[in-house]
Amino acid sequence: MSMAPNTGVLLVNLGTPDAPTPKAVRAFLGEFLHDHRVVDMTRWLWCPILHGVILPVRSPKVAKLYQSVWMDDGSPLMVHSVRQVKALQERLNVPVELGMTYGNPSLRHGMSSLLEQGVEKVIVLPLYPQYSGTTSAAVFDGLAKACKSLSTIPSIDFIRDYYQHPLYIKALAQKVRAHWDKHGQDYLLCSYHGIPKRYADNGDVYPQHCEHTTRLLAQELGLNDSQIGMSYQSIFGREEWLQPYTAKTLEALPTQGTKRINVMTPAFSVDCLETLEEIAVECRDIFIEAGGDSYQYIECLNDSELHIDMMVDLVNTSL
Incomplete structure (x- = not known):
């Protein structure tokens, strides 16, 4: 099935630190754990715990863990996500961009990149098979926030889940x-x-x-x-x-x-x-x-052919 003109796809995942360093990890975890969808504690109670205890203690430890899995081209999550974008774009022959709920590239960056390519309709595919308010809904929130700063908002189709596809x-x-x-x-x-x-x-x-x-x-x-x-x-x-x-x-x-x-x-x-x-x-x-x-x-689906086939089907079905 051929895609409609002026349609683009935004692949979304959670995100990753920019580097396996305590500073980069702290910035990423700070954004992630500050999301009310992820931790729903009252802010006046949670923020002092987060910034005074959790981030200073956990960031150096988590940075060492990231160092143990970091790949030549970056974080595994980023490397595999970029490969997915490339594979999906080749199959669909339309603009496909990556957006992360936390960290870079941001959801706003992904949306802006699609609009700059003349896209008028965006199919948003959060790569969370099973819906959760902590993941899929957080993408929806982030998307709404990203659109606040855009002068032109595209038509948006949001694929909520695919746990039984x-x-x-x-x-x-x-x-x-x-x-x-x-x-x-x-x-x-x-x-x-x-x-x-x-x-x-x-x-x-x-x-x-x-x-x-x-x-x-x-x-x-x-x-x-x-x-x-x-x-x-x-x-x-x-x-x-x-x-x-x-x-x-x-x-x-x-x-x-x-x-x-x-x-x-x-x-x-x-x-x-x-x-x-x-x-x-x-x-x-x-x-x-x-x-x-x-x-x-057993490794994740990553950019395996059947996984990309599924993404193509999800996108085409949403049309």
Whole structure:
């Protein structure tokens, strides 16, 4: 299907520091953690904690973690995102720009770049398969803020989620099968980024979307409940988050007789710090120390052909 004239696409992801340094990480985390969608505490209470304790303490530690995964061309999230933009633009033959909710290139920069190319309609594709107020809605908020400073606002189509899209499920299954062809089939754990349980209790549909994705993937791979499971990672703060927690699950599996596992992260569209360091390294150590024998991480969809096929279909469908 050919695209309508004067149409462009804005691919959106969370964002990344400009450099693996404490200063750059502090600036990025400051913007990210100041978003009320991410942390909904009262500002007068949260801001002193954020700027007085969290950022000074965490920024140097997180910078070291970024240094361990940084690529020649930059942050993994940025490198893979740029490749996605290039691949999608080649397939659609229309302007495609990248915008990050936090950091650079900003959502405003992405929108302005499209307008400068004569675009009158923008299809916004946040690369979050499962909707959450902490991610997809934060993009929507950021988009509205970005448009406030634009003299001309384009027509906008916002793709909210794609957690059950057939090509998304097939792309995930293809990654798993390719891994199994090389290394053999083991128990599959799907680890999703967590959110506070309170958010879900207040109506965020994220956990239902994650569960639905896992069920569809199990069906596509022909797996039963003893062969696949799901959990939530990247827990932050003291309140209860969605469970089961990935770390606790990895500690328990070997004691339950599962000593060989594969772990994938369906909520992440590209490899980044949370997948390459937290899941591939930290979680492996947890599992092995708990008595596991084999732990292997299955990479994200990144710019794989089926993943780009899915993006093309989403964009064309929105037309």
